[in-house]
Amino acid sequence: MPTDASTAAKSPPHVITCQSDNCPNGKPPARLECPTCHKLGITGSFFCEQACFRENCECTLFKSHKQIHEFVKASAITNPFPSYRFTGSLRPVYPLSPRRVVPDHIPRPDYAEDSIPHSELKSGYSGSIKILTKQEQEGMRAVSRLAREVLDIAASHIRPAITTDEIDAIVHEACIERGAYPSPLNYRRFPKSVCTSVNEVICHGIPDQRKLVEGDIINLDVTLYHNGFHGDVNATYPVGEISEESRKLIDTTRRCLDEAIKICKPGAFFRDLGKVIEPIAQKSGCSVVRQYTGHGIHRLFHCVPNIPHYAKNKAVGQMKEGMCFTIEPMINLGNRHDAEHWPDDWTAVTVDGNRSAQFEETLLVTADGVEVLTRGP
Numbered sequence: 001m002p003t004d005a006s007t008a009a010k011s012p013p014h015v016i017t018c019q020s021d022n023c024p025n026g027k028p029p030a031r032l033e034c035p036t037c038h039k040l041g042i043t044g045s046f047f048c049e050q051a052c053f054r055e056n057c058e059c060t061l062f063k064s065h066k067q068i069h070e071f072v073k074a075s076a077i078t079n080p081f082p083s084y085r086f087t088g089s090l091r092p093v094y095p096l097s098p099r100r101v102v103p104d105h106i107p108r109p110d111y112a113e114d115s116i117p118h119s120e121l122k123s124g125y126s127g128s129i130k131i132l133t134k135q136e137q138e139g140m141r142a143v144s145r146l147a148r149e150v151l152d153i154a155a156s157h158i159r160p161a162i163t164t165d166e167i168d169a170i171v172h173e174a175c176i177e178r179g180a181y182p183s184p185l186n187y188r189r190f191p192k193s194v195c196t197s198v199n200e201v202i203c204h205g206i207p208d209q210r211k212l213v214e215g216d217i218i219n220l221d222v223t224l225y226h227n228g229f230h231g232d233v234n235a236t237y238p239v240g241e242i243s244e245e246s247r248k249l250i251d252t253t254r255r256c257l258d259e260a261i262k263i264c265k266p267g268a269f270f271r272d273l274g275k276v277i278e279p280i281a282q283k284s285g286c287s288v289v290r291q292y293t294g295h296g297i298h299r300l301f302h303c304v305p306n307i308p309h310y311a312k313n314k315a316v317g318q319m320k321e322g323m324c325f326t327i328e329p330m331i332n333l334g335n336r337h338d339a340e341h342w343p344d345d346w347t348a349v350t351v352d353g354n355r356s357a358q359f360e361e362t363l364l365v366t367a368d369g370v371e372v373l374t375r376g377p
Contacts, residue, residue, distance in 0.1 A: 018046065019034075028048050031046060033045060033046050034046075077093055079092060080094040081342060086353075088349065090349075096191060100168070100192075102185070103176060107225075116188075117188065125302070125304060129320070131320060131321070132298060137324075137364060141364075143230065144374045145373075147224045148375070150178070150224060151220060151234070155235065160214045164207035164212070164218075165207045167207060171193050172185075178226065182222075182224065183225045184223060190346060196218060196221075198217070199356075201356065202356040203219070203330055214241060216238075216239035218239060232374070233374035234360040236250050245333065249333055253281075256277040257277075257359045259277070261361065261372060264327075264363060264369065265370060266321050266368075267318055268319045270316070271314065271315040273294075277311075281329075287331070288309050293307050294306075294325060294360075297326055298324050304317070324364050325363055326360050326361065326363065327361060328358060
């Protein structure tokens with residue numbers, strides 16, 4: 001629409017007066033903006049001087065301005081996928097907290113800045129399985145011990161009312177304290193430092209503002225990068241009192257992993273791990289997820305071998321002394337082994353909304369068997 005320039009030039013500028021309910025100066029024009037309002041995107045929140053700002057925000061009798069902050073924050077905590085048809089009762093609660101910062105002095109993997117795992121892509125996720133040198137094996141032992149420490153610390157905080165984002169902060173700080181980088185952070189754009197998979201989430205749950213409630217189950221998947229090596233471990237935990245069905249699922253999943261570890265030794269076939277795992281799951285009325293597998297791990301977060309957890313798979317390779325890899329069966333209640341993903345492109349859930357559990361250890365094949373590098377106390 002055309003505008004009369006002469007008229008526009010004569011229009012008085014918009015004046016913002018002091019927003020303090022108790023301004024002693026008669027609400028004059030103001031230029032001091034509330035920093036919290038600026039961060040939350042609330043416009044027009046200005047005060048004439050610091051005293052007015054403090055009076056309005058900190059006085060025990062007049063909290064109207066702080067109430068605005070709380071209202072906006074509460075309004076922003078929503079389900080970000082309103083049109084998605086969820087398979088179960090769990091809902092994401094956004095906004096996500098800002099990406100956590102890793103101090104500059106901590107060495108980081110090659111994907112830390114641009115999210116692209118260059119070394120993994122160069123390997124093509126194929127080729128011969130790496131045999132670790134004695135020095136590399138010591139590197140894996142060290143990082144795996146740290147990963148177990150961090151997992152145990154995070155698990156000790158599991159309780160009703162804690163948010164998965166708070167657990168993420170605990171994991172992040174515990175990694176930093178150990179001079180380690182939290183491997184999930186910015187790996188293929190994963191936004192957090194740990195995976196928190198609740199109830200029907202199979203794996204790769206993104207920590208958010210949802211509070212855990214009595215009866216939930218939660219998997220914490222912790223990976224650290226330290227001195228050039230990754231150590232990977234996860235476990236599923238009850239939140240308070242849980243149902244007998246959920247307890248049976250957790251126990252079955254742990255048993256699947258433990259029995260699979262027992263057959264690991266030089267000469268064992270990777271394909272045979274699924275032969276051990278699937279019958280145990282099926283006997284308990286459960287199914288084995290097929291989309292996700294165990295994997296090789298060392299200087300690369302994910303590499304060969306590829307390790308399915310179901311029977312009649314076609315995994316390639318035999319175990320040899322010095323090989324390092326994870327076994328991490330994901331077990332669903334019921335007979336549905338398939339998964340689908342939330343629109344965040346990470347969170348994998350059961351298609352029928354039934355619960356899922358997972359356990360994982362990082363393993364090193366030795367001359368006469370296997371060493372569980374991430375073994376707990």
